[in-house]
Amino acid sequence: MIKKLLSVVLLMMFFYNAFGQNYPCAENFSITTKTLNVSNSNIPESLIYWDFSKSSNNTSLVLELEIQTLNNCWDGLNGTNRSEIIIHKINNLKEASSGELVLTIEDLNAKCYKWRTKIVNISTNCESFTNWEFFSFL
DSSP: OHHHHHHHHHHHHHHHHHTOOOOTTOOSOEEEEEEEOOTTOSSOEEEEEEEOTTOTTGGGEEEEEEEEEBSOGGGGGGSOBOSOOEEEEEOOTTTTSEEEEEEOHHHHTSSEEEEEEEEEETTTTEEEEOOOEEEEOO
């Protein structure tokens, strides 16, 4: 009996990790990042793009992009924090259901950063976070 219960728990943990996190405050959205090559420069730019146009509750959602500049870029997500977190807040996702934020090495005064999003449903006071992502301008 205990073996079966343990097997079920392990199987559930596998499926939870295999299929990603659950974001209970919003559904049917995408948040992506990509590297933009800049002409006449060997330093790229970073683009963070969001799309909540298919989310049924985007009228009650607030999106916050949390950007943390880092020292020790070779440590990736484990690099030491360089300064305070920069928050880029989108209050009205009905009006701005999709958009983008371009970040440069000059804007951040850092060679790398980590970022995540905080999604808040103001109707239910629900908050959810995406995982931290790492970006290096090097």
